[in-house]
C-alpha cells in the first residue's frame with residue numbers, strides 16, 4: 424500500500440467553481456472484511472477482486488495471517504487477493520491479533536478463535552480500548568470460550584482461550600447477547616455460527632439494534648458461502664450448521680458509504696459528481712444515500728434514469744439487475760435542505776457525512792437512532808457537535824443523536840479542525856472546507872482507515888472540469 428505524506432494540519436481545499444467530476448471509489452470495507460473472514464472459514468482458495476486496500480483490510484489480513492491463513496496479492500493488481508485457509512482447517516493460536524481501531528477486526532476475528540488450536544491475544548490502538556467489546560465476548564463465553572480481560576472488563580486488550588473440543592458438541596447452541604451498542608456483535612457471531620456442529624440460535628436482548636442493513640449484509644454473504652441463516656422474528660437468528668465455501672472468485676462492490684463525501688461535495692459546491700460501478704442492488708447501507716440526499720434537495724440519476732424510477736424498475740424485475748452496476752450521478756445547485764427529524768439508525772456510519780451537509784443546510788436536521796455512535800472510532804456525537812461549533816455552527820447532542828440548526832454560510836469561519844483519529848470526522852471536515860475558506864484538518868492521514876488516498880482523490884475531484 425503506497426503511503427502519501429500530507430502536511431499536518433492539512434489545508435482543506437475550497438471549491439472555487441461548480442464540480443464536474445467522476446470519482447472511482449475503492450472497495451467496500453464491510454464487504455472486504457466479511458469476504459476475508461468467510462474465505463478463511465472455507466477449505467479452498469478464494470480470489471477476492473476489487474478488495475479494499477486500506478488500514479482496516481490490512482489489519483484484517485494480518486490478523487488472518489496470524490491465525491495461519493494465507494493472503495496473497497496478485498502481481499501488479501493490489502486489489503486482487505487470494506485467500507487460502509489453513510490446510511488442516513484449524514486456526515493457529517498462541518499469538519497476538521492487532522485490531523488497530525477496526526471494529527470489523529475486533530468484532531469479527533474473535534469468533535475464529537473457537538476453531539483455533541490455542542489461545543489468541545487481542546490488542547489494538549489505545550483509542551480502541553474505549554470501544555465496546557463485551558457482547559461478542561459474552562457470546563463466545565456462552566459457546567465455551569474463556570476470556571481473560573487484561574484491562575477494563577468488556578474492552579480490549581484480552582485473551583481468548585478456545586473451548587475444549589468436547590464442549591462443541593452436535594447440539595444447536597442457544598445464546599443471547601445485548602447488541603444495542605453495535606450490530607457488529609451479531610454479525611461476528613453469525614459469521615461463525617455455520618461452523619458449529621449443531622448451528623447457532625442467537626437472540627438479541629437489548630431494546631434497540633442499530634445498522635440492520637449490515638446484519639442483513641452478513642446474512643447475505645454467509646448465504647453466498649453456502650450457509651443458511653433465518654430470522655424467525657426481530658432480534659432472533661437461526662444459523663444452520665453448514666460448511667462454508669465462497670465461490671472461487673468474488674467481486675467486491677465499491678464502498679458506497681465512502682462515496683458520501685464525494686457525492687455531497689456536488690451539493691455543497693454545486694455541479695455534478697458521478698460514481699461509476701454503483702450496484703443496482705446492494706446490501707450496503709450506503710445504498711440508502713441517494714434517497715437521503717434527494718430528500719436534502721439533490722438530483723440523483725442511475726445510468727441517466729432518475730434514481731427512484733431506476734429503483735422501481737429493479738423492483739419489477741430484480742433478477743435482471745442482480746450483479747448489475749451503473750453510473751450514479753448527483754447534481755446539486757448549492758442549496759441543501761435539512762432532514763428534519765430523521766431516523767439514521769440503519770446507516771449510522773454515514774451520519775458524519777450527512778451532518779456536514781446538514782451544517783451547511785437552510786433548515787434544521789435532527790438525526791436520531793444513532794446514540795451508539797458514542798462508541799465508534801471516537802465519540803462521534805460529541806466530536807461532531809464540537810467541530811460544528813468550532814466553525815461557528817449550531818449543534819447539540821440528543822440522547823440518541825444530534826440536532827443541527829442552520830446558520831448563514833457566511834457566518835461560518837476558518838478553524839483548525841480535529842479528526843480524533845476518525846476517518847469520518849476527517850472527511851466531515853474536508854466537506855466543510857469546500858464551503859468555508861481557511862479550514863485545516865489535523866491528521867488527514869487517518870482517512871487511510873478505509874480509503875487509501877482520500878486527499879489525492881479529493882484534489883483530483885476538484886481539478887476535473
Ligand SMILES: O=C(O)C1=C[C@@H](OP(=O)(O)O)[C@@H](O)[C@H](O)C1
Nearest residue numbers: 453605606607633634637771772
Ligand atoms: O458490520 C459492519 O461492517 C459495520 C457495521 C456498523 O457498525 P455499528 O453497528 O457499530 O454502527 C458500521 O457503523 C460500521 O462502519 C461497519
Ligand SMILES: C=C(OP(=O)(O)O)C(=O)O
Nearest residue numbers: 524525526527772799847
Ligand atoms: C464505525 C465505523 O467503523 P468500524 O468498522 O471500525 O466500526 C465506520 O467506518 O464508520
